[in-house]
Amino acid sequence: xxxxxxxxxxxxxxxxxxxxxxxxxxxxxxxxxxxxxxxxxxxxxxxxxxxxxxxxxxxxxxxxxxxxxxxxxxxxxxxxxxxxxxxxxxxxxxxxxxxxxxxxxxxxxxxxxxxxxxxxxxxxxxxxxxxxxxxxxxxxxxxxxxxxxxxxxxxxxxxxxxxxxxxxxxxxxxxxxxxxxxxxxxxxxxxxxxxxxxxxxxxxxxxxxxxxxxxxxxxxxxxxxxxxxxxxxxxxxxxxxxxxxxxxxxxxxxxxxxxxxxxxxxxxxxxxxxxxxxxxxxxxxxxxxxxxxxxxxxxxxxxxxxxxxxxxxxxxxxxxxxxxxxxxxxxxxxxxxxxxxxxxxxxxxxxxxxxxxxxxxxxxxxxxxxxxxxxxxxxxxxxxxxxxxxxxxxxxxxxxxxxxxxxxxxxxxxxxxxxxxxxxxxxxxxxxxxxxxxxxxxxxxxxxxxxxxxxxxxxxxxxxxxxxxxxxxxxxxxxxxxxxxxxxxxxxxxxxxxxxxxxxxxxxxxxxxxxxxxxxxxxxxxxxxxxxxxxxxxxxxxxxxxxxxxxxxxxxxxxxxxxxxxxxxxxxxxxxxxxxxxxxxxxxxxxxxxxxxxxxxxxxxxxxxxxxxxxxxxxxxxxxxxxxxxxxxxx
Numbered sequence: 001x002x003x004x005x006x007x008x009x010x011x012x013x014x015x016x017x018x019x020x021x022x023x024x025x026x027x028x029x030x031x032x033x034x035x036x037x038x039x040x041x042x043x044x045x046x047x048x049x050x051x052x053x054x055x056x057x058x059x060x061x062x063x064x065x066x067x068x069x070x071x072x073x074x075x076x077x078x079x080x081x082x083x084x085x086x087x088x089x090x091x092x093x094x095x096x097x098x099x100x101x102x103x104x105x106x107x108x109x110x111x112x113x114x115x116x117x118x119x120x121x122x123x124x125x126x127x128x129x130x131x132x133x134x135x136x137x138x139x140x141x142x143x144x145x146x147x148x149x150x151x152x153x154x155x156x157x158x159x160x161x162x163x164x165x166x167x168x169x170x171x172x173x174x175x176x177x178x179x180x181x182x183x184x185x186x187x188x189x190x191x192x193x194x195x196x197x198x199x200x201x202x203x204x205x206x207x208x209x210x211x212x213x214x215x216x217x218x219x220x221x222x223x224x225x226x227x228x229x230x231x232x233x234x235x236x237x238x239x240x241x242x243x244x245x246x247x248x249x250x251x252x253x254x255x256x257x258x259x260x261x262x263x264x265x266x267x268x269x270x271x272x273x274x275x276x277x278x279x280x281x282x283x284x285x286x287x288x289x290x291x292x293x294x295x296x297x298x299x300x301x302x303x304x305x306x307x308x309x310x311x312x313x314x315x316x317x318x319x320x321x322x323x324x325x326x327x328x329x330x331x332x333x334x335x336x337x338x339x340x341x342x343x344x345x346x347x348x349x350x351x352x353x354x355x356x357x358x359x360x361x362x363x364x365x366x367x368x369x370x371x372x373x374x375x376x377x378x379x380x381x382x383x384x385x386x387x388x389x390x391x392x393x394x395x396x397x398x399x400x401x402x403x404x405x406x407x408x409x410x411x412x413x414x415x416x417x418x419x420x421x422x423x424x425x426x427x428x429x430x431x432x433x434x435x436x437x438x439x440x441x442x443x444x445x446x447x448x449x450x451x452x453x454x455x456x457x458x459x460x461x462x463x464x465x466x467x468x469x470x471x472x473x474x475x476x477x478x479x480x481x482x483x484x485x486x487x488x489x490x491x492x493x494x495x496x497x498x499x500x501x502x503x504x505x506x507x508x509x510x511x512x513x514x515x516x517x518x519x520x521x522x523x524x525x526x527x528x529x530x531x532x533x534x535x536x537x538x539x540x541x542x543x544x545x546x547x548x549x550x551x552x553x554x555x556x557x558x559x560x561x562x563x564x565x566x567x568x569x570x571x572x573x574x575x576x577x578x579x580x581x582x583x584x585x586x587x588x589x590x591x592x593x594x595x596x597x598x599x600x601x602x603x604x605x606x607x608x609x610x611x612x613x614x615x616x617x618x619x620x621x622x623x624x625x626x627x628x629x630x631x632x633x634x635x
Contacts, residue, residue, distance in 0.1 A: 080245060085167050088161075103123055107157065126390055201240075204247050217239075272328075283338070286310045289340055302362075309341070316332060389407065472484050479505065535554060546574065
């Protein structure tokens with residue numbers, strides 16, 4: 001019967017069993033559909049399954065958990081405390097069985113939470129050991145020359161494994177090699193259930209950035225003795241396994257079957273499954289770019305950017321407790337991944353923003369792709385301008401300051417500037433009246449309280465003008481007065497007051513530095529950028545006008561730069577007197593955040609104040625290009 005075959009194949013992959021509702025959902029697309037189609041009540045759904053499976057000896061039902069199992073997994077219902085595991089580690093001549101072969105095998109039996117017997121053997125692989133492998137493991141051709149071949153060792157290992165659960169770190173690697181030889185020598189793969197400590201670590205240690213054997217061992221306080229030898233790594237893996245077993249009690253994992261299921265279960269309780277071939281994921285390049293995820297009908301689901309495409313895309317298809325429910329839904333739905341390589345991470349970010357804006361994929365959240373920076377906004381068009389916070393510039397003609405590295409820093413800057421210059425930060429549209437009671441900021445004197453008509457419009461305008469002159473470096477007297485006041489406090493031994501003023505001065509200097517360096521981006525983002533390239537003897541060039549990426553490409557000589565200069569001359573004046581358009585705002589935020597990051601210091605940035613600036617500064621641009629080409633050769 002097709003239904004029984006489908007349910008049997010499903011349950012074979014789930015040693016812990018599956019509930020009735022899960023099986024009905026498998027048959028009828030969803031739990032809701034199942035109850036509707038199977039008879040509109042859960043009771044009828046249960047009777048349906050008992051009718052289909054109850055008399056079949058390949059299945060059995062556990063009423064206490066409402067779970068169905070295949071009888072082949074009966075032995076997996078034993079308690080973890082009574083189970084026997086065998087921890088395995090291999091050393092090989094390479095990564096792919098066939099071209100590569102096993103050079104060393106180690107296995108450790110773990111019973112009742114204790115190490116029992118050990119198995120350890122060197123294996124003659126029948127081929128030379130690459131120098132890189134020898135340098136990593138210390139295993140040489142001389143060590144293996146007189147050792148037995150795998151045909152002799154494998155039957156001994158097979159007997160040692162018995163019917164135990166095989167445990168390994170990155171078990172897929174070890175099992176590929178073991179099953180390659182099992183097929184050749186036994187005409188069948190190993191039938192032992194397998195457990196991967198790497199997958200367990202992803203579930204149980206979600207905040208750990210790396211789950212390599214070294215990283216997990218260091219995090220758990222396990223010593224790595226005789227690293228990259230089979231027995232040393234097997235002992236380290238076994239120690240890690242015992243520690244992770246203790247942590248599983250908090251997840252109500254008590255049987256072997258539940259443990260085997262746990263390694264494949266996402267945090268939402270569903271089995272972590274994906275349908276993009278692993279071979280496809282492994283062939284994605286390790287370069288910057290933009291990737292797209294599509295469903296089975298080719299519909300676009302999600303767009304993202306990456307500094308390393310392979311690492312970023314593969315992170316979705318790795319079971320991790322850090323995945324949100326939305327990401328898990330996406331992973332279950334994706335059937336295809338496509339990508340475009342870009343010359344740099346910056347280009348990838350700009351391309352991503354443009355694609356999301358135009359294509360609006362359903363799994364992309366609004367503005368989620370933008371850098372987490374913040375700006376101060378002075379609403380100069382308001383009769384009583386307000387100094388507020390915003391995540392990105394708008395289409396209005398407000399005066400923007402930033403970007404600051406975080407909203408927290410921007411909030412500190414807002415409060416200091418408002419207090420020092422008497423500016424309002426309240427959200428209300430003011431109708432000044434003497435009867436209005438000022439907010440707390442006004443009551444403590446940190447604002448001149450235009451709402452309560454305590455300052456005239458002319459005087460408030462003067463406050464704003466003083467603030468803008470200070471920001472633009474036209475008037476340093478305000479800072480000079482603060483420095484003088486700080487020094488007087490220090491001379492009078494009022495050190496706490498002097499320290500508070502010094503803190504304000506330091507914050508002011510940080511604000512002025514950001515404004516002087518990046519203000520041109522948020523007013524009109526025109527720039528020619530040169531960045532390091534992956535290609536020797538070249539630099540990556542970008543032309544950004546009005547916050548939009550106009551052109552990009554590799555440059556090696558002056559002739560390669562000339563087309564960028566011609567484009568600047570042709571397109572510089574377009575919309576120069578208009579505020580940023582919606583499609584330009586996100587790009588200006590990305591560019592501003594990218595330029596304020598100190599890690600970008602290897603590149604060269606030329607702000608374009610006039611349409612002929614590239615021609616006027618050609619020698620300077622050529623010099624920067626040669627420096628970047630030299631940097632590429634040196635690295």
